[in-house]
Amino acid sequence: MTREEALRHMKALPTEYDGILYRSRTEARWAVFFDQLEIKHLYEDQGFAVDGIGYLPDFLLPSQAIIAEVKPSFDADPEGVQKLRNLIAARGMERGVVLPAIESGDMHLLLMGPDGHGETWEDDRGTWLMCPDGYHFDIQPYPERGCKNCRTGNDCWYDAEEIRRPYAFARNYRFGRQ
Numbered sequence: 001m002t003r004e005e006a007l008r009h010m011k012a013l014p015t016e017y018d019g020i021l022y023r024s025r026t027e028a029r030w031a032v033f034f035d036q037l038e039i040k041h042l043y044e045d046q047g048f049a050v051d052g053i054g055y056l057p058d059f060l061l062p063s064q065a066i067i068a069e070v071k072p073s074f075d076a077d078p079e080g081v082q083k084l085r086n087l088i089a090a091r092g093m094e095r096g097v098v099l100p101a102i103e104s105g106d107m108h109l110l111l112m113g114p115d116g117h118g119e120t121w122e123d124d125r126g127t128w129l130m131c132p133d134g135y136h137f138d139i140q141p142y143p144e145r146g147c148k149n150c151r152t153g154n155d156c157w158y159d160a161e162e163i164r165r166p167y168a169f170a171r172n173y174r175f176g177r178q
Contacts, residue, residue: 048091051090096112103171131150
């Protein structure tokens with residue numbers, strides 16, 4: 001059995017955090033991360049019908065215009081990733097992101113967005129970066145120049161301790177023992 005097949009067959013451990021019962025400990029860890037960065041997140045808040053099939057994404061991150069799906073790895077649930085891809089292509093407004101197991105320590109994310117032609121672009125180098133002015137965070141596939149929100153144009157987005165610290169905190173968070 002491959003690692004991806006084993007991950008597909010693992011049973012998730014429902015975990016309560018901040019009064020919400022998450023379907024898995026990994027989803028709860030991502031909620032801890034979002035709270036640490038003060039990123040507004042809605043858990044299983046909005047369902048969608050995609051190609052006539054109901055789909056309930058794990059997180060909506062309204063301030064980033066991101067729909068997020070938590071998976072043990074990018075390859076663990078190809079059908080689930082395809083549902084997210086189809087939703088992003090159909091809506092044409094938000095970006096999508098596959099958030100892997102935070103416990104793995106890998107900070108790379110699968111980022112996708114609408115290509116304007118009913119399909120999606122994808123980049124598996126997505127990571128959380130800080131705005132050049134240091135006021136907010138977003139997922140970027142590479143250090144882009146400037147920030148549309150802060151209207152800066154010269155400096156690049158960057159990896160920062162302000163991201164690594166909350167990531168480590170969420171990764172090591174002890175649910176029910178704080």
